[in-house]
Amino acid sequence: MKSIVKRLSLIAIGAMVGVTLGSASTELEKVMKERGLSQQDLLAAAKTYTPSGGRDKYIVFSSGGQSGQVIVYGVPSMRILKYIGVFTPEPWQGWGYDDDTKKILAEGNIRGKKITWGDTHHPAISETDGVYDGKWLAINDKANPRLAIIDLSDFVTKQIVVNPVFKSDHGGAFFTPNSEYIIEACQYGAPFDNNYHPIEEYKETYRGGVTMWKFDHDKGRIQPDKSFTIEMPPYMQDLSDAGKEVSYGWGFTNSFNSEMYTGGIEKGLPPFEAGMSRNDTDFLHIYNWKKLAKLAKDDKNVKIINNHRVVPIDVAVKNDALFLIPEPKSPHGVDVSPDGKYIVVCGKLDTHATVYSWEKIQKLIKNKDFAGKDPYGIPIIDMKKAAHCQAELGLGPLHSQYGPNWKDKGEIYTSLYVDSQVARWNYLTCKVEDKQNVNYNIGHLCGMEGKTRDPQGEYIIALNKLAIDRFNEIGPLHPQNHQLIDIRGKKMQLLYDMPLPLGEPHQAVAIRASKLHTKVRYKMGTSAFTGNTHEGKTLAGQEKIVRKGNHVFVYGTMVRSHINPEHVTVNKGDTVTFYLTNLERAEDETHGFTIDIYNVHTSLEPGKTVSVTFKADMEGVFPYYCTEFCSALHLEMMGYLLVKDPNKKYTAAAKLKMAKMTPQQLKAEYDKTVATNKATDAVIQSVVKFLKDNHFEKYPTVKNLVTDALDQYGKIPEQKKKSDEAVKAGDLEKAILFENMIWQYMVKTADVGIRAKDLLVKKIASPMNEAQKRGHEAYLEGGCTGCHVIGKVSSGPDLVGVLSRHKDGEKWVKEFILDPESKYKDPYVESMINYFNLRMPNQGMSEKQVEDIIEYLKWVDKNANLF
Numbered sequence: 001m002k003s004i005v006k007r008l009s010l011i012a013i014g015a016m017v018g019v020t021l022g023s024a025s026t027e028l029e030k031v032m033k034e035r036g037l038s039q040q041d042l043l044a045a046a047k048t049y050t051p052s053g054g055r056d057k058y059i060v061f062s063s064g065g066q067s068g069q070v071i072v073y074g075v076p077s078m079r080i081l082k083y084i085g086v087f088t089p090e091p092w093q094g095w096g097y098d099d100d101t102k103k104i105l106a107e108g109n110i111r112g113k114k115i116t117w118g119d120t121h122h123p124a125i126s127e128t129d130g131v132y133d134g135k136w137l138a139i140n141d142k143a144n145p146r147l148a149i150i151d152l153s154d155f156v157t158k159q160i161v162v163n164p165v166f167k168s169d170h171g172g173a174f175f176t177p178n179s180e181y182i183i184e185a186c187q188y189g190a191p192f193d194n195n196y197h198p199i200e201e202y203k204e205t206y207r208g209g210v211t212m213w214k215f216d217h218d219k220g221r222i223q224p225d226k227s228f229t230i231e232m233p234p235y236m237q238d239l240s241d242a243g244k245e246v247s248y249g250w251g252f253t254n255s256f257n258s259e260m261y262t263g264g265i266e267k268g269l270p271p272f273e274a275g276m277s278r279n280d281t282d283f284l285h286i287y288n289w290k291k292l293a294k295l296a297k298d299d300k301n302v303k304i305i306n307n308h309r310v311v312p313i314d315v316a317v318k319n320d321a322l323f324l325i326p327e328p329k330s331p332h333g334v335d336v337s338p339d340g341k342y343i344v345v346c347g348k349l350d351t352h353a354t355v356y357s358w359e360k361i362q363k364l365i366k367n368k369d370f371a372g373k374d375p376y377g378i379p380i381i382d383m384k385k386a387a388h389c390q391a392e393l394g395l396g397p398l399h400s401q402y403g404p405n406w407k408d409k410g411e412i413y414t415s416l417y418v419d420s421q422v423a424r425w426n427y428l429t430c431k432v433e434d435k436q437n438v439n440y441n442i443g444h445l446c447g448m449e450g451k452t453r454d455p456q457g458e459y460i461i462a463l464n465k466l467a468i469d470r471f472n473e474i475g476p477l478h479p480q481n482h483q484l485i486d487i488r489g490k491k492m493q494l495l496y497d498m499p500l501p502l503g504e505p506h507q508a509v510a511i512r513a514s515k516l517h518t519k520v521r522y523k524m525g526t527s528a529f530t531g532n533t534h535e536g537k538t539l540a541g542q543e544k545i546v547r548k549g550n551h552v553f554v555y556g557t558m559v560r561s562h563i564n565p566e567h568v569t570v571n572k573g574d575t576v577t578f579y580l581t582n583l584e585r586a587e588d589e590t591h592g593f594t595i596d597i598y599n600v601h602t603s604l605e606p607g608k609t610v611s612v613t614f615k616a617d618m619e620g621v622f623p624y625y626c627t628e629f630c631s632a633l634h635l636e637m638m639g640y641l642l643v644k645d646p647n648k649k650y651t652a653a654a655k656l657k658m659a660k661m662t663p664q665q666l667k668a669e670y671d672k673t674v675a676t677n678k679a680t681d682a683v684i685q686s687v688v689k690f691l692k693d694n695h696f697e698k699y700p701t702v703k704n705l706v707t708d709a710l711d712q713y714g715k716i717p718e719q720k721k722k723s724d725e726a727v728k729a730g731d732l733e734k735a736i737l738f739e740n741m742i743w744q745y746m747v748k749t750a751d752v753g754i755r756a757k758d759l760l761v762k763k764i765a766s767p768m769n770e771a772q773k774r775g776h777e778a779y780l781e782g783g784c785t786g787c788h789v790i791g792k793v794s795s796g797p798d799l800v801g802v803l804s805r806h807k808d809g810e811k812w813v814k815e816f817i818l819d820p821e822s823k824y825k826d827p828y829v830e831s832m833i834n835y836f837n838l839r840m841p842n843q844g845m846s847e848k849q850v851e852d853i854i855e856y857l858k859w860v861d862k863n864a865n866l867f
């Protein structure tokens with residue numbers, strides 16, 4: 001009775017939908033009205049909406065700000081794809097909860113102090129010949145001067161280095177055009193050594209600088225022993241950029257406290273902010289890193305501080321490798337043009353962006369045409385003589401990105417912090433062209449490869465500091481707001497707001513997705529952090545538990561859906577190491593691992609080996625389990641750590657007398673299990689036949705799934721052998737369990753096999769023409785699925801072959817859909833009504849829709865073999 005009610009209500013819903021079906025555009029208008037959307041909104045939606053399964057053209061790496069992580073998302077969809085654990089723990093990935101990741105995080109300890117947070121600022125993608133190569137990502141931590149390297153083949157952090165002389169770091173990371181070095185500029189002036197120096201001796205003992213980290217581009221590792229720091233006055237060095245092409249070999253770093261003001265508000269002195277913005281200009285530092293790198297190799301040119309090579313100011317000056325140019329009041333961003341000919345500096349407290357000409361700077365340096373020297377003896381280049389032009393942009397210009405028409409039209413985009421705008425202007429003529437409002441207070445802006453030699457244009461992302469009224473209220477702390485702007489048209493268009501609840505975004509970099517080449521799985525037994533074979537690599541059959549003194553080593557494996565071993569018994573006080581290898585080869589078959597209360601967790605992607613070590617300092621029973629819902633038997637993927645106190649005597653519990661099954665009952669259950677397995681196997685065989693008949697091997701994704709399914713299937717004979725042995729030994733209880741295991745493998749095989757079949761059907765079915773597509777839509781929306789399933793008899797007859805079931809089939813079906821009642825007395829229809837206890841209802845379809853449905857049914861018949 002119930003099911004009839006359900007069927008009837010489905011029909012009713014179908015009829016209702018059928019009435020409004022009219023045309024998609026009426027529906028669209030209705031939604032627009034309901035949600036208050038404009039045409040412009042629809043256009044923005046169409047430009048960003050990515051249908052299920054769709055991909056993005058660009059991948060963005062955004063600083064995760066105070067989270068100490070990196071956020072990965074796609075453009076134009078703005079869908080978040082990953083958080084990468086960098087300087088701080090990230091539980092999902094086990095980042096900071098297993099031995100291997102703890103080791104990487106410990107590389108970031110400073111002077112013996114463990115630091116569990118970071119203030120990530122500027123991500124940078126490695127470059128070859130001035131364009132992104134998609135291999136490595138670097139990012140800095142401003143709070144605790146550190147730099148991290150992330151491998152873009154698996155999106156995992158591989159190295160953290162601590163700056164040996166700085167006490168903060170802001171102007172990093174910036175790659176040189178061939179990734180020879182990574183530039184890291186300090187921020188707050190401080191002594192290079194680790195000693196106390198009174199603030200009154202600021203000018204004498206506090207210093208700023210730029211560290212040039214040598215980068216091994218093949219291995220993707222910073223080489224600290226080959227790196228050096230260029231000593232600079234304590235002017236609060238800010239952002240940096242590397243020269244390219246004509247300015248290759250040079251670096252540019254600006255600063256905001258040429259006053260060298262030291263504050264003291266509590267002593268009645270004006271605060272930092274007043275003293276630091278007194279001068280009309282600050283200094284852009286220009287340095288020849290190529291020359292300095294050579295000089296730094298010679299011991300007599302460097303001071304060794306904290307085991308690190310520092311090139312003193314006077315050595316750099318003597319070798320014509322360090323200069324200053326005044327730049328308007330408290331500048332912020334410095335951005336070199338794609339051809340390296342111009343350097344654009346934005347003055348935070350000035351309404352201008354200043355464009356410097358590299359050609360002019362070079363000439364002035366060559367002719368030693370200087371305006372003077374700073375107190376440390378560094379030559380100062382005359383600002384007016386070096387400037388190409390100045391653009392009046394608005395209030396608070398901060399950062400710039402280039403567009404594809406940079407060469408002929410000087411296309412550049414600059415963020416205006418105070419005005420909350422993005423300005424499009426021409427850096428060759430210094431003329432402003434367009435402005436786009438953003439909400440609110442934009443800091444950085446991210447162009448698509450917008451600071452490489454080959455900017456792609458299309459979009460700019462505004463990374464805003466405030467969100468105020470943009471999103472639902474969630475308490476006083478608002479999310480950050482990334483806004484996507486289309487820059488293809490004459491006017492810029494705001495497309496999308498993306499709230500990010502993970503720290504201030506600072507800077508983001510975008511790369512074409514096609515330039516990334518990521519791994520699907522690890523080579524079996526790999527440590528993700530070294531890329532080498534892990535010492536704990538364990539293959540199937542090699543599982544073991546080894547005791548060495550009071551350290552117990554568990555060599556374990558994980559595969560759908562069990563952890564081997566399942567019982568681990570140790571003594572209280574033992575140190576325990578679990579080595580775990582994920583034996584899966586299938587894409588996305590990740591397992592996780594944790595043990596009750598021991599605060600360990602790890603993520604095991606296919607092929608990966610990881611270790612977790614802890615002291616079993618508490619007696620008790622501690623379940624461990626897989627933390628990813630990896631299969632239908634995920635909950636069963638578990639085991640027990642049993643910790644006993646060796647000094648305690650345990651009395652055995654009195655055994656309960658449980659009712660036992662009779663031999664007949666056991667035999668019946670065994671027979672039933674075997675029969676179920678047989679039936680399941682028949683289903684598998686039919687799927688396998690379908691896959692083979694339709695040449696699954698021609699489609700790589702399908703092939704991968706089939707390989708995995710057959711892999712599961714291949715484990716059955718071993719279990720069958722064990723089952724048969726148990727039968728022979730008269731232990732039916734055990735045999736049933738092995739038969740159950742066989743069934744588990746069959747279910748896994750069928751699960752993956754059916755997924756493969758569905759995928760294959762999609763790939764080989766003939767494509768639908770427009771009328772067929774419309775017909776399919778009408779079929780779905782008209783409520784036909786309430787009773788009909790293609791390829792199966794359900795609440796109504798199967799529709800495969802319906803067109804040839806009647807004489808003049810097309811005409812018959814058309815009449816029947818348009819006016820079912822007229823045929824209720826037809827003997828065939830009458831018999832159907834009796835059989836299904838249901839009548840075909842009038843769905844109120846138009847003639848056109850019915851014609852389309854008939855076209856769709858023709859497509860069904862053509863592909864009948866696939867259903």
Ligand code: RUQ
Binds near residue numbers: 442444
């Ligand atoms: S900075 S908002 Cu920390 Cu890159 Cu300019």
Ligand code: CUA
Binds near residue numbers: 592628
């Ligand atoms: Cu493996 Cu859940």
